[in-house]
Amino acid sequence: xxxxxxxxxxxxxxxxxxxxPSAGAPTAPAIAAGPSAQSGVAGAAASPVGTPSPQTxxxxxxxxxxxxxxxxxxRGTGGxxxxxxxxxxAMQVRRALELQGFQVVQTRQxxxxxxxxxxxxxxxxxxxxxxxxxxxxxxxxxxxxRVYVNTDLAPVADSNGLIPWDRAQAPFLGLSRxxxxxxxxxxxxxxxxxxxxxxxxxxxxxxxxxxxxxxxEISSVTVEDRADLDRMAPGVADAIARGAAAxxxxxxxxxxxxxxx
Numbered sequence: 001x002x003x004x005x006x007x008x009x010x011x012x013x014x015x016x017x018x019x020x021p022s023a024g025a026p027t028a029p030a031i032a033a034g035p036s037a038q039s040g041v042a043g044a045a046a047s048p049v050g051t052p053s054p055q056t057x058x059x060x061x062x063x064x065x066x067x068x069x070x071x072x073x074x075r076g077t078g079g080x081x082x083x084x085x086x087x088x089x090a091m092q093v094r095r096a097l098e099l100q101g102f103q104v105v106q107t108r109q110x111x112x113x114x115x116x117x118x119x120x121x122x123x124x125x126x127x128x129x130x131x132x133x134x135x136x137x138x139x140x141x142x143x144x145x146r147v148y149v150n151t152d153l154a155p156v157a158d159s160n161g162l163i164p165w166d167r168a169q170a171p172f173l174g175l176s177r178x179x180x181x182x183x184x185x186x187x188x189x190x191x192x193x194x195x196x197x198x199x200x201x202x203x204x205x206x207x208x209x210x211x212x213x214x215x216x217e218i219s220s221v222t223v224e225d226r227a228d229l230d231r232m233a234p235g236v237a238d239a240i241a242r243g244a245a246a247x248x249x250x251x252x253x254x255x256x257x258x259x260x261x
Contacts, residue, residue: 058251060129061102061244062122064205065090069113074138076221082136083111085229089134089218092233096241105129120208124168128253130179131213132240133205136229140219143228145191145236147184147198148215149176150206168210175212178250183214183243190235212251216240 065086067073073082087110094104105126107119114122123131140146153170156163163170180198188194198214206213218236223229 064133096237186239
């Protein structure tokens with residue numbers, strides 16, 4: 001695939017309103033990399049089309065415990081709150097990923113609630129990253145786990161050849177599907193009733209992420225005893241870590257920021 005230049009696109013801009021490349025930046029087509037995140041700025045000019053780029057491997061997992069702060073997420077009986085349980089899940093997922101040699105960046109460490117764009121921009125600021133957002137559903141067969149990838153997004157570019165911020169996931173959908181299927185393949189044997197392959201859905205956190213990205217959803221907050229969910233955490237963590245390790249050879253990342261895989 002031809003290498004495309006990258007520039008920052010603000011989420012508040014429309015699909016035809018984009019920031020212009022800085023002086024001297026290549027004028028090749030570009031993909032959105034995102035606004036400034038709390039962890040740094042995402043997006044910079046990349047190699048011109050046709051210019052070879054050094055390659056590096058996957059080494060970072062951006063882990064997103066959904067909700068937080070004033071948004072508790074799904075609520076179940078006995079005061080179960082999705083946002084609180086997800087922090088505990090994230091801790092175990094993080095440990096499992098680190099044992100596989102990954103660097104882990106979390107979108108939140110406590111009871112804060114970063115915006116959707118902040119979460120995406122944190123992922124877009126990393127080099128050689130994938131994005132995993134964790135959720136606990138309010139429906140579904142208890143004791144199951146499902147992986148979602150974003151529904152198809154046509155990679156429409158504007159007249160300047162820039163992909164809008166809200167379609168940043170479009171060039172990565174194939175890789176996201178591969179990653180999602182691998183993780184789901186490790187979840188299915190552990191949690192009876194879980195699907196064999198990843199599902200598709202319109203997940204807001206995934207749409208604006210310029211990296212392979214999946215959502216992992218555990219069922220459900222309707223359990224009468226939170227311990228039923230807590231017992232799932234080690235298996236979910238192991239499946240995500242093994243899936244990421246299995247995906248690692250599939251994702252060769254150009255070291256030039258902004259170039260497509």
